[in-house]
Amino acid sequence: MRRLVYLLCFACLLFSVLLLASSSGKDDTDESDEITFKDFSLNIGDRVDLGDYRIELIEIQSVRDGLAVVRASKVGGALDEQRALLLDSSNNFDGGADHDGITVTVSDIFDEQSARVRIEYKEGLGTPRKHASERPAAALDKPELSVQKSFEKNQMSVGDVVKVIISVKNTGSGQALGIKADDSPPLPEFSYVAGYPPKIKETLDPGESDSAVYVVDAVKEGSIRVPAMTVSYTDSKKNAKSNSSDPFNIQINPKSKADLVIEPASLTTIPLDGESLLNISISNRGAASATRIEAEGTVMPSDGLPATGLDNSIFEIKPGEEVHYTARLSGKSPGNYTIRLKVSYDGGDGSVIREASAKVFVLEREYKYQYLLLIIPVVLIIAWVYRRYKVYKY
Amino acid sequence: MLNVLMLGVGQCGNRILDAVNKEAFGGGGAARLAKYYLRPKFPSRVETLAVNTAINDLKELRFTTAKDRLHVPNLHGVGANRNVGKRAFMDNRDLIMGEIEKRGDFDIAFVITSTSGGTGSSFTPLLINELKRQYREITVVTIAILPAREEGSIYLQNAAFCMRELMEVDAEGIILVDNQYMKRISGDIASAYDKINDMVAKRLLFLIESLDSEMLSVTDLGDFKTVMNGGLRIGTMGFYQADSKNQSIRDAIENSLKPANLLFPSHVADDAARAMIIIQGPKEHLDVDEITKEVERLTASAGHVFKGIVIKKGPVKVLSVFTFASASELESIYAQAARGMQDEKDKRCRARKQLDDAFAHIEDLEEIY
Numbered sequence: 001m002r003r004l005v006y007l008l009c010f011a012c013l014l015f016s017v018l019l020l021a022s023s024s025g026k027d028d029t030d031e032s033d034e035i036t037f038k039d040f041s042l043n044i045g046d047r048v049d050l051g052d053y054r055i056e057l058i059e060i061q062s063v064r065d066g067l068a069v070v071r072a073s074k075v076g077g078a079l080d081e082q083r084a085l086l087l088d089s090s091n092n093f094d095g096g097a098d099h100d101g102i103t104v105t106v107s108d109i110f111d112e113q114s115a116r117v118r119i120e121y122k123e124g125l126g127t128p129r130k131h132a133s134e135r136p137a138a139a140l141d142k143p144e145l146s147v148q149k150s151f152e153k154n155q156m157s158v159g160d161v162v163k164v165i166i167s168v169k170n171t172g173s174g175q176a177l178g179i180k181a182d183d184s185p186p187l188p189e190f191s192y193v194a195g196y197p198p199k200i201k202e203t204l205d206p207g208e209s210d211s212a213v214y215v216v217d218a219v220k221e222g223s224i225r226v227p228a229m230t231v232s233y234t235d236s237k238k239n240a241k242s243n244s245s246d247p248f249n250i251q252i253n254p255k256s257k258a259d260l261v262i263e264p265a266s267l268t269t270i271p272l273d274g275e276s277l278l279n280i281s282i283s284n285r286g287a288a289s290a291t292r293i294e295a296e297g298t299v300m301p302s303d304g305l306p307a308t309g310l311d312n313s314i315f316e317i318k319p320g321e322e323v324h325y326t327a328r329l330s331g332k333s334p335g336n337y338t339i340r341l342k343v344s345y346d347g348g349d350g351s352v353i354r355e356a357s358a359k360v361f362v363l364e365r366e367y368k369y370q371y372l373l374l375i376i377p378v379v380l381i382i383a384w385v386y387r388r389y390k391v392y393k394y
Numbered sequence: 395m396l397n398v399l400m401l402g403v404g405q406c407g408n409r410i411l412d413a414v415n416k417e418a419f420g421g422g423g424a425a426r427l428a429k430y431y432l433r434p435k436f437p438s439r440v441e442t443l444a445v446n447t448a449i450n451d452l453k454e455l456r457f458t459t460a461k462d463r464l465h466v467p468n469l470h471g472v473g474a475n476r477n478v479g480k481r482a483f484m485d486n487r488d489l490i491m492g493e494i495e496k497r498g499d500f501d502i503a504f505v506i507t508s509t510s511g512g513t514g515s516s517f518t519p520l521l522i523n524e525l526k527r528q529y530r531e532i533t534v535v536t537i538a539i540l541p542a543r544e545e546g547s548i549y550l551q552n553a554a555f556c557m558r559e560l561m562e563v564d565a566e567g568i569i570l571v572d573n574q575y576m577k578r579i580s581g582d583i584a585s586a587y588d589k590i591n592d593m594v595a596k597r598l599l600f601l602i603e604s605l606d607s608e609m610l611s612v613t614d615l616g617d618f619k620t621v622m623n624g625g626l627r628i629g630t631m632g633f634y635q636a637d638s639k640n641q642s643i644r645d646a647i648e649n650s651l652k653p654a655n656l657l658f659p660s661h662v663a664d665d666a667a668r669a670m671i672i673i674q675g676p677k678e679h680l681d682v683d684e685i686t687k688e689v690e691r692l693t694a695s696a697g698h699v700f701k702g703i704v705i706k707k708g709p710v711k712v713l714s715v716f717t718f719a720s721a722s723e724l725e726s727i728y729a730q731a732a733r734g735m736q737d738e739k740d741k742r743c744r745a746r747k748q749l750d751d752a753f754a755h756i757e758d759l760e761e762i763y
Contacts, residue, residue, distance in 0.1 A: 388430040394453050394460045 045133025144172030158255035169209035258347035259286030264358035270331035304333030331362035404514025437603035472512035479516025510541035510549035515556035547734030567622025613702030625667025629717035630658035666696035675710035
């Protein structure tokens with residue numbers, strides 16, 4: 001019984017194996033009808049041969065719109081069709097893969113010259129093989145705009161008027177069309193003076209550049225991050241492109257001011273009825289130009305020391321510069337005088353007044369009798385003694 | 395205020411007068427400079443005049459102004475010849491008296507002179523006569539300086555005759571200063587004369603000051619005249635300045651009368667006819683009773699003594715002036731002068747005889763050429 005059981009089991013197993021073997025032979029027969037696919041990266045001109053079929057990438061019509069032109073043909077001329085394929089859209093040729101034809105899908109468009117193409121086919125058609133185009137690659141017709149935004153100087157002070165320069169250059173091989181410069185709105189640290197928004201040519205040929213300048217006025221001190229500006233454009237195929245400049249930092253220092261210092265020459269001594277020159281210097285020790293400078297001087301007390309040339313008018317003194325002028329003093333009456341000098345100017349932040357003073361001494365007249373004041377007593381004493389001597393001289 | 399005329403006649407008189415002017419400047423070395431910036435400070439109105447026939451003697455004066463020096467032109471002095479001197483005075487009397495007259499009126503005149511020199515001894519008697527004739531009321535006192543005995547017979551002779559003439563004129567008196575006696579105070583002759591001059595000058599100024607001061611006990615010019623008219627009308631002066639250790643007024647008076655402090659050798663107790671004692675000093679040292687006692691003691695021997703007391707700060711000073719009732723020292727001078735004159739006369743006779751004998755050798759001879 002047991003043997004029977006074993007035999008039955010063996011028979012069942014054997015049957016099973018035979019059944020499996022029979023089913024396996026049947027799959028090999030159906031395998032040639034299976035649909036499969038394969039992706040190829042093709043440049044324009046490249047082709048894929050699959051059995052009698054030949055699939056060739058003709059051109060990238062629009063990267064933006066995802067359109068690529070593909071030509072499918074069959075040996076013998078049974079098929080020769082060129083289509084513009086939409087990205088990710090399956091296109092059946094000769095009935096498609098389900099009907100022993102092929103199905104072509106543009107799965108990705110890399111650029112104007114290349115795209116990824118998926119080919120679906122029945123395995124029975126064979127193995128697809130890529131053939132690179134022997135034609136030289138067609139010259140690119142691709143514009144490439146580089147954009148640069150810069151300030152005239154990185155260090156500035158509040159109140160400084162600064163030029164902002166926008167430069168755009170077509171470094172590509174195709175014409176850039178519809179160029180639009182998109183600069184950031186005015187920063188709170190600046191007030192725009194003129195030239196904004198910057199205007200760039202709408203079209204730039206390869207190698208051509210254009211620039212625009214606008215003027216801003218720094219109004220607030222601090223360290224500022226200047227954002228990038230973007231330039232957008234399209235190529236000849238209306239492919240939209242854009243590029244941005246690099247952001248950068250600039251420093252706005254506190255408002256620079258002029259600082260005038262008026263310095264008369266040191267102590268002046270004038271003999272009575274004599275004349276002397278008083279040298280006066282006005283120097284700008286500030287960081288900004290002083291303008292509309294008016295210098296005037298008064299003599300205290302007013303009588304006894306006539307002065308000419310104390311008043312002076314100067315248009316501008318730049319930072320670090322120094323202006324000299326000379327006043328003529330006439331000593332008419334002995335005494336000590338004070339010359340008060342006042343200089344008013346526009347230092348960039350309104351009118352400023354600076355003052356200085358100089359001491360002038362007009363000497364007493366040196367009369368000869370002053371020497372006699374010393375000599376006379378001596379002479380008198382000598383005369384007295386001599387007189388007394390004569391009184392006793394016999 | 396007394397109007398005083400001080401006349402220095404001859405070299406000796408000039409020098410004493412110069413010493414008086416020096417004392418008026420304060421005396422000492424300071425007077426040399428003081429004369430250039432100070433005026434002489436006399437106690438009264440004092441006019442000085444130095445009279446001399448020798449211009450060099452006048453030039454030697456240092457404290458007498460030039461206008462107070464009168465040169466009587468007579469070559470260069472009179473050569474100790476009183477006769478020449480007298481002629482010179484008479485020839486220039488108007489000049490001399492005119493110069494005195496310029497100085498105004500005077501109450502008293504001190505004529506300072508040496509009795510032995512030429513100009514002084516010959517001018518002084520004549521000058522006193524002229525003063526008395528011109529100024530009726532003037533008191534004239536002669537300060538007569540006697541020579542040292544060894545100075546020579548002519549000087550002694552001049553002194554003898556001058557003194558006799560001075561006694562004959564109508565002067566109030568003579569105050570004697572004996573150089574022979576005074577020389578003892580210094581071994582050096584030159585400095586001795588200077589000291590004598592200064593001493594006489596100080597005493598004269600003290601006397602003038604006292605006569606013209608407000609006194610506690612008054613002695614005035616009249617008293618002085620009375621003293622000088624006493625006895626022989628010849629007198630002298632004594633002086634003493636008390637030191638800080640001994641301020642006794644009695645000792646001071648006694649010391650002023652001691653021979654050592656007199657200008658002429660004498661003994662007051664024996665020789666004095668009249669006297670005047672002038673005491674000057676601070677009030678606390680002037681004990682009137684003691685002074686009176688001392689004066690009374692002196693009066694017992696001197697006849698009459700005037701006393702004057704002047705209150706003044708400083709040391710006690712006593713000046714005594716007295717006239718002699720006898721003058722034995724003068725007699726010895728005259729005796730010595732007479733001997734000298736006789737010897738001179740004998741020498742001259744012998745010399746004349748010798749010369750005559752010499753001439754006798756050629757009496758009968760002629761000059762042969």
